[in-house]
Amino acid sequence: LSSEKILIKGGTVVNAHRKEVADVYIEDGIVVSVRPNIKVGDHVKIIDATGKYVMPGGIDPHTHLEMEFMGTVTIDDFFTGQAAALAGGTTMHIDFVIPVNGNLTAGLESYMNKAKKAVMDYGFHMAITKWDEGVSKDMELMVNEHGINSFKFFMAYKGSLMISDELLLQGLQKCKSLGAIAMVHAENGDAVAEGQKRMIDLGITGPEGHALSRPPVLEGEATARAIRLANFVNTPLYVVHVMSIDAMEEIAKARKEGQRVIGEPVASGLILDDSWLWHPDYTTAAKYVMSPPIRTSGHDKALRAALSTGVLQLVGTDHCTFNSTQKALGSEDFRKIPNGVNGIEERMHLIWDKMVESGQMTVTDYVRVTSTECAKVFNIYPRKGAILEGSDADIIILNPNASFKIASASHHSRSDTNVYEGTTGKGKVEATISQGRVVYEDGKLKVTPGSGRYIRMPPFGYLFDGMEKADAAYFASLNAPIQRTKSAA
Amino acid sequence: LSSEKILIKGGTVVNAHRKEVADVYIEDGIVVSVRPNIKVGDHVKIIDATGKYVMPGGIDPHTHLEMEFMGTVTIDDFFTGQAAALAGGTTMHIDFVIPVNGNLTAGLESYMNKAKKAVMDYGFHMAITKWDEGVSKDMELMVNEHGINSFKFFMAYKGSLMISDELLLQGLQKCKSLGAIAMVHAENGDAVAEGQKRMIDLGITGPEGHALSRPPVLEGEATARAIRLANFVNTPLYVVHVMSIDAMEEIAKARKEGQRVIGEPVASGLILDDSWLWHPDYTTAAKYVMSPPIRTSGHDKALRAALSTGVLQLVGTDHCTFNSTQKALGSEDFRKIPNGVNGIEERMHLIWDKMVESGQMTVTDYVRVTSTECAKVFNIYPRKGAILEGSDADIIILNPNASFKIASASHHSRSDTNVYEGTTGKGKVEATISQGRVVYEDGKLKVTPGSGRYIRMPPFGYLFDGMEKADAAYFASLNAPIQRTKSAA
Amino acid sequence: LSSEKILIKGGTVVNAHRKEVADVYIEDGIVVSVRPNIKVGDHVKIIDATGKYVMPGGIDPHTHLEMEFMGTVTIDDFFTGQAAALAGGTTMHIDFVIPVNGNLTAGLESYMNKAKKAVMDYGFHMAITKWDEGVSKDMELMVNEHGINSFKFFMAYKGSLMISDELLLQGLQKCKSLGAIAMVHAENGDAVAEGQKRMIDLGITGPEGHALSRPPVLEGEATARAIRLANFVNTPLYVVHVMSIDAMEEIAKARKEGQRVIGEPVASGLILDDSWLWHPDYTTAAKYVMSPPIRTSGHDKALRAALSTGVLQLVGTDHCTFNSTQKALGSEDFRKIPNGVNGIEERMHLIWDKMVESGQMTVTDYVRVTSTECAKVFNIYPRKGAILEGSDADIIILNPNASFKIASASHHSRSDTNVYEGTTGKGKVEATISQGRVVYEDGKLKVTPGSGRYIRMPPFGYLFDGMEKADAAYFASLNAPIQRTKSAA
Amino acid sequence: LSSEKILIKGGTVVNAHRKEVADVYIEDGIVVSVRPNIKVGDHVKIIDATGKYVMPGGIDPHTHLEMEFMGTVTIDDFFTGQAAALAGGTTMHIDFVIPVNGNLTAGLESYMNKAKKAVMDYGFHMAITKWDEGVSKDMELMVNEHGINSFKFFMAYKGSLMISDELLLQGLQKCKSLGAIAMVHAENGDAVAEGQKRMIDLGITGPEGHALSRPPVLEGEATARAIRLANFVNTPLYVVHVMSIDAMEEIAKARKEGQRVIGEPVASGLILDDSWLWHPDYTTAAKYVMSPPIRTSGHDKALRAALSTGVLQLVGTDHCTFNSTQKALGSEDFRKIPNGVNGIEERMHLIWDKMVESGQMTVTDYVRVTSTECAKVFNIYPRKGAILEGSDADIIILNPNASFKIASASHHSRSDTNVYEGTTGKGKVEATISQGRVVYEDGKLKVTPGSGRYIRMPPFGYLFDGMEKADAAYFASLNAPIQRTKSAA
Numbered sequence A, B, C, D: 001l002s003s004e005k006i007l008i009k010g011g012t013v014v015n016a017h018r019k020e021v022a023d024v025y026i027e028d029g030i031v032v033s034v035r036p037n038i039k040v041g042d043h044v045k046i047i048d049a050t051g052k053y054v055m056p057g058g059i060d061p062h063t064h065l066e067m068e069f070m071g072t073v074t075i076d077d078f079f080t081g082q083a084a085a086l087a088g089g090t091t092m093h094i095d096f097v098i099p100v101n102g103n104l105t106a107g108l109e110s111y112m113n114k115a116k117k118a119v120m121d122y123g124f125h126m127a128i129t130k131w132d133e134g135v136s137k138d139m140e141l142m143v144n145e146h147g148i149n150s151f152k153f154f155m156a157y158k159g160s161l162m163i164s165d166e167l168l169l170q171g172l173q174k175c176k177s178l179g180a181i182a183m184v185h186a187e188n189g190d191a192v193a194e195g196q197k198r199m200i201d202l203g204i205t206g207p208e209g210h211a212l213s214r215p216p217v218l219e220g221e222a223t224a225r226a227i228r229l230a231n232f233v234n235t236p237l238y239v240v241h242v243m244s245i246d247a248m249e250e251i252a253k254a255r256k257e258g259q260r261v262i263g264e265p266v267a268s269g270l271i272l273d274d275s276w277l278w279h280p281d282y283t284t285a286a287k288y289v290m291s292p293p294i295r296t297s298g299h300d301k302a303l304r305a306a307l308s309t310g311v312l313q314l315v316g317t318d319h320c321t322f323n324s325t326q327k328a329l330g331s332e333d334f335r336k337i338p339n340g341v342n343g344i345e346e347r348m349h350l351i352w353d354k355m356v357e358s359g360q361m362t363v364t365d366y367v368r369v370t371s372t373e374c375a376k377v378f379n380i381y382p383r384k385g386a387i388l389e390g391s392d393a394d395i396i397i398l399n400p401n402a403s404f405k406i407a408s409a410s411h412h413s414r415s416d417t418n419v420y421e422g423t424t425g426k427g428k429v430e431a432t433i434s435q436g437r438v439v440y441e442d443g444k445l446k447v448t449p450g451s452g453r454y455i456r457m458p459p460f461g462y463l464f465d466g467m468e469k470a471d472a473a474y475f476a477s478l479n480a481p482i483q484r485t486k487s488a489a
């Protein structure tokens, strides 16, 4: 298989920095050449991409495959989740390793095992859920030995994943020293707990209680807090799943002042609104439960606007899927509804339709927000996120004149529901190439368990560029310490 | 003494709502009449106020007399501090009771004792420094039995006064139920602790390290957090000592969105800048150490602008005075410098000069920010904060054409230093009347220990007006709970 | 009639600065006494106000009675408009004199004539629609001889009322020198004209085209422009009919920076949304046409929030009424629909219900925004806007437990429609006293044409306080001119 | 010469999208290959770039060579200005054609003549200074025949270049239809004229009067106005020389809301502050006079922050140089000081030092803001703005360890002064390659008059992508026109 040779002919090759009509020649999983009119010999698979876009495969920076959570396990594992991804034009994702009882090494081992059935490339972020010397040492190990360059801190999920400001500060400083990116789930977990109690006290036990218990102001609060603590430490910050205007405006403000903050909206937050949570059918309503919640109409539009101009930088999914039976765990109490929605298969189509087909975003920016910026932030560009000579041959072919339709009956996730059920739009991924192999074509998937590779992500990516110089300049500017005589005056 | 009768003739009587040329007649400590050309009989002291302003005595919402803090005790007690106040035109203050080992009742008892030497009227806020059932019960007692209607939460001073978000949320909810105002000292205490450590590690042990260790971003963070948690609970919030643009802008934003947030700048923050902390003389530098720190030039001007248009509402001092010997405790380590500056005597003059004499504020607004708004917020208006028939006769006479000069040699505080040393300006309080008695005149104080009265402040002041209706409207708007059949779909 | 004596007993007397249970005694049109338990002799009309609010009559800062506009004349004149006002609890209004061919004196004469049938007190603003030496001189005359202290500039209505930036700057400077308040109708008139053309070109000729042709961005633009030019000149600015978030945010920003800007939302903007303009019945849709347009839902709520915290200061109506026949002038072309809605009768009820009954505003603030602030801004306080000894006896009695219902069948305007048709709410003005006479009681009006008085408004109101000192400080700060030698280097 | 072959060996090749250690091979003025270890034959000039950065030559989007202005002519023409540019690492610029008596064609002809002595590539923007059918037609001609895709509108320079809102709206609409970018010089010209008069009246006739007469609020105003009018028309806007926080914040706000606005700070605004204008030596002070003025300290820092995060997008110079004799024209009246500063030679060094060497910006972003983004905005990428196969060989080699020093004695401009006199910093352009020829090396320039080429810039660049779809979506969303029966109700 590794000797497969492919020529993609006549398409518009789109990189974040450029689009051009060109052929792409692939050998041994690597892009060998990108230029017009490439001549090839025999034994080369030819794909005609005339009138279509040839783009880097999507990279989803935010997924949870086979994650133990809220008493159950997400239904998509590294096989089904990745298969769905490939069918939807995503060729790499970065999943979150959850430590085992706070232990990072054990967590990584567990996830390495889960990923043995992988059918496409993947990387890992690592969650930090407690703090001690061991964790601190393990963070070094993760970065220096295990190819992890990002750590996530949960400011919500009180009693389980949530960490305090004190720990967050320790974490930010450790991240800075390691050249690793600090990520936050930004909601005020103490207030969320109060909000949940309030709703239950009011007799609001259904899915709508989920949204009401954790309003946007709590996301705005935590986002502001994380940003300012990162400013104080002077280290880059990555805010996952930006769901509200409140959070987005904090990011915009920080960036205006020169702070290095990355904002990741997710497909559900960009596309959906919370009216579904009021649906009279429990199963329907429950499938939209995620945290932070999908917001009222208006937040989605504002997030799309911010994405279109680079105020937010890249799009994830927080793919974290549970089926109806699992969602039914919370039928008497929304606090027990497993949090999460699907998206890994749908993201590329939805963003194309809502952002490009709508005229709000250029094709090159589409590549940037779905693939390139993720590769850059996590320091694997241009191996990933580009169609350049030497890049991994993770490529999609999108037909802008074809249409897509989303349905749980036909999707590749193991879940029996889909939060985008029935959604249609323009632009269809007609072929996906992963590691130089055509894995999706003519609506058919051809994947091999175990073929997916773990992609190591080195520390000190571009967000750290010049940081030590800026620190030095800052310290030089303090005009301190002052030499003093201790007077008695 | 209580039968003293006074007629203030021919001045411009200024209330926050109106200024008019009128006489003021006082009997038994109460304003009996305010109108032009009052005729009186014999045995009435006549004060000619022609060409001068006759205004409600200042009310300082924020002082710390005889407070045990950082291993020492503030040097002004209820006698010297209040004497200074009266000499400067302030006739009432509200001090902060610090619980004894977290116990509110013991704290109140202690402060009631300290206040036995009082020479003017005073009230109390109560600090909350831990949380349990006893504290919660005691809060009820304080409000319902002891005349306290405000509770302060410290978001800084880690390891001593600082409380967590969880406690703050409990406190906010308790305050709401009692009709008591929640107050916050807004700095992120965890980050401050890190910042202090960082400065010490850098060898910056002097007073300038104080400012550098707790930059404005940490005040902005905590202010944003407190505001949003108060929004979440829907209860009024009072932010003490707003020292930075960062904090002020959070208040402005919340108010624009209709939230009931009160912002209290203090004299030092409105007038001074942090350059003093870099002074080569330790004693000079150390006297400017307070928290949040006095900021770089520019913050002061922005705070004055916000005060002038009602974005900030009233002016305090955080009078918390230590003399040079006490300040010397931190000569090797800024973390040990007792935090605090003077102001109770200087506030009325400084605000007049900087705000009214500069043309930035009207005389009526001067009365509002120095006296009336405080009386309204803490629900003792119009007994205090006004010169109306029936009001307490706490009155000052200010000559706009005279000048003031501030010097530690002549001030009434027990401290040997003054952060406004040498400051001069226009507008001089020439007489102070407290409880209907002339206590300051011709530069001379005539005060009687024990004559000061404890002023009970009832709960549910104007900031709570309509809150239950707004809550009801909010709950009605939720369209929840939804009646559901639990489907299997 | 002038000798009528009235005692209002037992009500809650509300001033902007205070509410208290007290009696109010009135003689000869003046408030003689406000205190509990007033004893009176015979021949005094007693009104029992127990359980009700006794408040200053409303002052509407923004009306257009008998105005020639868009080829017709507003249907309410100084008789019917004022009668409606009194029936709704408004006892004074300030109307806009429109110059005759740009001539101010002729305009004033015309309006003085129109006002001969007045049944309540009134004042005048003056519009400035062209600029030359004569206009400049006439402005002086208006201020110094005729009791006018405010001038309005239209930034829209291209080709008729609109003025250029150049004229606006001249006007602002003239206003500053005279101590008169500059007012603006803030929309970009050039862009509105383009927008109208665009809609007609699209075949959108109905009332919905009105809103679409002049979106909020154009109101925000002009508001920003006027504010910044007033900042540049350093003179107070009054923005009439703030209809959008865009405009409100500009005002909020300027005030935060210390600028003296007054924002006047109007009843329609606070209560309604633009969905009516899409109504399939032309007559229904057309009655909502005013400029700036009533906005989409969300703007109303944001304006109410800003009003509740003083970011906006007082409420007008822009009462400018046309009946169905007149509105029909634009049935083929929205540009010909006479612009204007009713409100002079409804304002006091609507604001009570939406702001006070909803819990969003205190009763004292209600008095402030409906009456007191207007009297202060236009320098007729405390004769107007207060119930104080010596104030004009313009008073309403509002029963918070009674209800109101609005209907064109029963309103007092001459119009056959009402934009609030069918609206009900809590809080009912049960009696109106004007000039010390009960003019509305038991649902009955008793008014006398010609009894209304012209109220002169002196210049240099509170918004000008200290301005010359601020100017002097500014000039002193310039550190200019620099003395220079002209070198050749 | 055109057959020159060059191999740049071993440097770090930096494009905006990527940096990599590679060789660059150039033939016939075109980049032939970019990859490590390129083997070449004889007759190839080898440049060793080991340890140095190989980057696209700078493109200066904003210059005024040989422009007639304020009664004189800028002293640098297309020879000296371009020579200076090349010596400083800039290999292309876009100059502004000023129409002749409003006539575009005549203006272009004049500039084509001036450019005959060009020594490097250049393009043109076109100013629009009046409006009629002829201008409108000529704009079509410029775009469709003459390779111009941007038009500039002056909102200042009253009486000469300034246009009204009405014209600006016409211009924006025309630009939209042509796919041309509208550019604005954003200051309120009417207010500037008043401000100038005010300063003269105050006796402030020196250079400091220039800054005082046109404060930031007037730049903020015009920027807000232009942005909102462009929003209204829905066409891209390019704001030249963003000099103040006020203007930058308007751009930030618009971008956050999804509007396509480009902000161009210039070297002087990013680096300098206005204290120079108070210099006692006239010649020194006068050389800093430009419009909008260089601002007080603080604006520069805020602009750099905004540039670092993409809130502002690219850096120009507004190189518009006059020598001391010319500047002396205004020695009695700052209004006559020819407006303009140098920068075309200094920009690349200054931005490197202030942004990259300081640690605030990555090297790739440096390329983006100095070259690539300009090429993209003006639709000549990747011919310009990149080192890709097929790109024009406009390349610089920068040694990050060498230093630069700026002095009028050694600069290449014809001017006898330099606003950066004496400035030193790290990072030195050691070689410049233009059109594949080494034109600057070892501190020596080798340029050939007439060798510069006019670069045509096609319309409908990326800022127009999807605009017609967005417009269609907007119109579809209007739900208009409504079909109505004209009722009589």
Ligand SMILES: [Zn+2]
Residues within 6 Å of the ligand: A185, A240, A241, A291, A292
């Ligand atoms: Zn999360």
Ligand SMILES: [Zn+2]
Residues within 6 Å of the ligand: A062, A063, A064, A318, A320
């Ligand atoms: Zn997640």
Ligand SMILES: [Zn+2]
Residues within 6 Å of the ligand: B185, B240, B241, B291, B292
């Ligand atoms: Zn404090």
Ligand SMILES: [Zn+2]
Residues within 6 Å of the ligand: B062, B063, B064, B318, B320
């Ligand atoms: Zn304190």
Ligand SMILES: [Zn+2]
Residues within 6 Å of the ligand: C185, C240, C241, C291, C292
């Ligand atoms: Zn108007």
Ligand SMILES: [Zn+2]
Residues within 6 Å of the ligand: C062, C063, C064, C318, C320
């Ligand atoms: Zn009007």
Ligand SMILES: [Zn+2]
Residues within 6 Å of the ligand: D185, D240, D241, D291, D292
């Ligand atoms: Zn310019």
Ligand SMILES: [Zn+2]
Residues within 6 Å of the ligand: D062, D063, D064, D318, D320
């Ligand atoms: Zn220019």
